[in-house]
Amino acid sequence: MSSQNETTVVVGAGHAGAELVAALRQQGYAGRIILIGDEPELPYRRPPLSKAYLSGEVDRDSLQIRSATAYDKLQVECWTGTEVCAIDRQQRSVMLGDGRTQGYDHLVLATGGRPRRLTDPAAQKANVHYIRTLADIDRLKADFVDGRRLLVIGGGYIGLEAAAVGIKSGLAVTVLEAAPRLLARVAAPEISAFYERAHSSRGVDVRTAVSVESFGGDERVESVRLSDGSELQVDLVIVGIGILPNDDLAREAGLEVDNGIFVDSYAKTSIDPRILAVGDCARHVNGFLGKFVRIESVPSAQEQARTAAATICGKPVAHVAVPWFWSDQFDLKLQMVGLSEGYDKLVLRGDLASESFSAFYLRGNVVLSADAVNRPQDFMVAKRLVAERVSVNPQALADESIALKSLLG
Ligand SMILES: Cc1cc2nc3c(=O)[nH]c(=O)nc-3n(C[C@H](O)[C@H](O)[C@H](O)COP(=O)(O)OP(=O)(O)OC[C@H]3O[C@@H](n4cnc5c(N)ncnc54)[C@H](O)[C@@H]3O)c2cc1C
Structure with missing residues (x-):
């Protein structure tokens, strides 16, 4: 059992962090809990960002996972707008962006991921958007106007969801996918073909096996030249080409990292048992699959968080959950x-x-x-x-x- 004198610090106030702090209390954790997140908001639901929040069907408040009062009741301190810059494993402390340090007995990294970005300097413009945070969508919404020409780069779930909302909102939408088919990494060819038909029949111009050769425009991207020689005029661009796990803190602290932070089926890092990792940033052992995986989904983040809470509470249970996921398009x-x-x-x-x-x-x-x-x-x-x-x-x-x-x- 945990003692009242110990402190658990959770870095990352997203889906995994929010679940973890509640699970710790549910499992009887008596110590101090500090949830540190660099976004200004308390943890909120990310899936609606490319769905009902982008379309305007739900408002900001409805995205919140739990109210400030609920965190108070759980006796969880939420330090929002606060970045953790480094981990000192010898001192068992984290360094914060504002210069403070905070000690820990258990440290959980729940830092999620960030969008993979285009590297072409000509694509670093205000009308080229990425979708990960509420702030990203608030910026995008100003550009997401009826009649505009939207180019979506990447035919994965997030790109396709944004394309569907684009059509519903009256934009003219083109989706570019460099692979020969949509959803190529995750779905059978039959399912890819189904989604291509579903999008095309609802007005999306779907182009596969084609990529952007160059971006044109001064202040904003106004046109793109494609690998098949054609050119498109665009008003805004959404890039959905996957995420990179936020594993730099762990790497710099000497933990084992390779496209995610390595943890065992109890969420413990291989090198330092006081440090755990959960969610999109964790390359974890899933007992059901019998191997290391890094899974980007809410149910997986929540399951891993419950596993980590059990480990911290001294009641370890291996993570064996079957991964699942959902996507809403039209x-x-x-x-x-x-x-x-x-x-x-x-x-x-x-x-x-x-x-x-x-x-x-x-x-x-x-x-x-x-x-x-x-x-x-x-x-x-x-x-x-x-x-x-x-x-x-x-x-x-x-x-x-x-x-x-x-x-x-
Ligand atoms: C647009 C969109 C749609 C999605 N749709 C679905 C869906 O339909 N179904 C589904 O299952 N999943 C969906 N996902 C994936 C799902 O949202 C993620 O798998 C989930 O958010 C992972 O939770 P997490 O806590 O690991 O990471 P996150 O929710 O990303 O939270 C990590 C938090 O840590 C913060 N952070 C990072 N580094 C630091 C630091 N050094 N200091 C302080 N804070 C830090 C980040 O800013 C972030 O707030 C979607 C994701 C997006 C972006």
């Missing part, structure tokens, strides 16, 4: 569970043309992962099929006259 609600890597068969249940179907990724007959589009009930069962590594009959899986639940055995 009226298409996609939910995904598991990782499809290594699949050898895709089984479709339902009709792609109806825009309500599930896709199951199988290795042999074992369900590795699933994508459910507008099928929340299928998704609930799919989670169990994946978690329990159920071996299924592919014909039965595709047959809608057979209840999916019956395949659970």
